Amino acid sequence: MQLGWKEMWRQKRKFSMLFVITFLIVMLTTLITGLADGLAYDNGSALHELNATTYQLDPDSEGQLTRSFIDVTANTSNETMSVRPLTVTIDGKKEEVTLFALPSGSNIGPGTYLETGEVLFDSSLSEQLGTGDTLTDFASEYRFTIAGEAPGRYSHGPVIYTTNETWFDYLDYSEQRPYVSAEIGTESTMSNPLVMSQQDLIESVPGYSAEQSTFTMMRAFLLVIGTFILTAFFYLFTLQKLPELGILKAIGLSPRIIGRALLFQVIVIVSAAVATSIEVMYVVDALIPSSLPFLVDFGHVALFGSMFIFLSVLGALLPLWKLRQVDAIEIIGGKAS
Numbered sequence: 001m002q003l004g005w006k007e008m009w010r011q012k013r014k015f016s017m018l019f020v021i022t023f024l025i026v027m028l029t030t031l032i033t034g035l036a037d038g039l040a041y042d043n044g045s046a047l048h049e050l051n052a053t054t055y056q057l058d059p060d061s062e063g064q065l066t067r068s069f070i071d072v073t074a075n076t077s078n079e080t081m082s083v084r085p086l087t088v089t090i091d092g093k094k095e096e097v098t099l100f101a102l103p104s105g106s107n108i109g110p111g112t113y114l115e116t117g118e119v120l121f122d123s124s125l126s127e128q129l130g131t132g133d134t135l136t137d138f139a140s141e142y143r144f145t146i147a148g149e150a151p152g153r154y155s156h157g158p159v160i161y162t163t164n165e166t167w168f169d170y171l172d173y174s175e176q177r178p179y180v181s182a183e184i185g186t187e188s189t190m191s192n193p194l195v196m197s198q199q200d201l202i203e204s205v206p207g208y209s210a211e212q213s214t215f216t217m218m219r220a221f222l223l224v225i226g227t228f229i230l231t232a233f234f235y236l237f238t239l240q241k242l243p244e245l246g247i248l249k250a251i252g253l254s255p256r257i258i259g260r261a262l263l264f265q266v267i268v269i270v271s272a273a274v275a276t277s278i279e280v281m282y283v284v285d286a287l288i289p290s291s292l293p294f295l296v297d298f299g300h301v302a303l304f305g306s307m308f309i310f311l312s313v314l315g316a317l318l319p320l321w322k323l324r325q326v327d328a329i330e331i332i333g334g335k336a337s
Helices: 002-010 012-043 164-173 198-203 208-240 242-250 255-287 298-315 317-324 328-332
Strands: 054-057 080-090 093-102 118-121 134-137 143-149 157-163 182-184 194-197
Touching: 002 012, 002 255, 012 208, 012 255, 012 298, 080 157, 080 164, 093 164, 157 164, 194 198, 198 208, 208 255, 208 298, 208 317, 255 298, 298 317
Parallel strands: 093 157, 118 143
Antiparallel strands: 054 182, 054 194, 080 093, 080 134, 080 182, 118 157, 134 143
């Protein structure tokens, strides 16, 4: 370790350049991780805000709330939730929203008591909306009155929250049969319901899996490419140091000590790059506008940082293998290639 530290100190410029390159690669990976986590949360933040853990859906719904239709009347004793995409008009302009109908006054959603016809809206819907304004369903012309704000988005679109009383009133007004999207808890009126957890519902949001799979593939490629780049740099550095390494072996320094010095350098540089990138991530998170879906999940960032360190140590096996092949006599005699 001491040997590796002394070399880094004496060749600060070379190792500083290697640190900057490693930092940029790790930073790109962590930024993509923050964007992926932000988009994942934005895709189902309305579901994240719900405090229920178990949901019963229509078995033919494929896990999607907007495809689940359970024949339940307004006087049911079970707690229910209904989710439906709507096109509403605001001052003559059409907007796409998702309606979430939840039990009135419960702790499952925003927990606000609302009168029939009242809704809470996500501020991303419109900056001009306020308490007392109205939203009109374009298809049925049912009018919702805004009673306040509550954050929530579904499938990257704004959510409006209301109560089950308003939901059944809306269905009756638009002359549709009464139904709900999910029954909350372990009790169900169906004989064979599709039981889902909150995370299952979030992962079933349209586009969620494809979006996250794309980001996972990007992060995997960045990890592999970054490891190759770092391995190549350390391999080239090892080739440049062959005469010095040959002299060290000739005077009795074991290859194990030299290898430990190299591993120490890899771990120090990559760990410093990971730690710095995490700090920069928090700065970026504080500076970017709230409208950009970006979220710093320390657990995810630390996971990918640890993977980068692990892969970099594996990549160091190539220069370590080269060290074991060094023949001190050939090196000193100038015959090594």
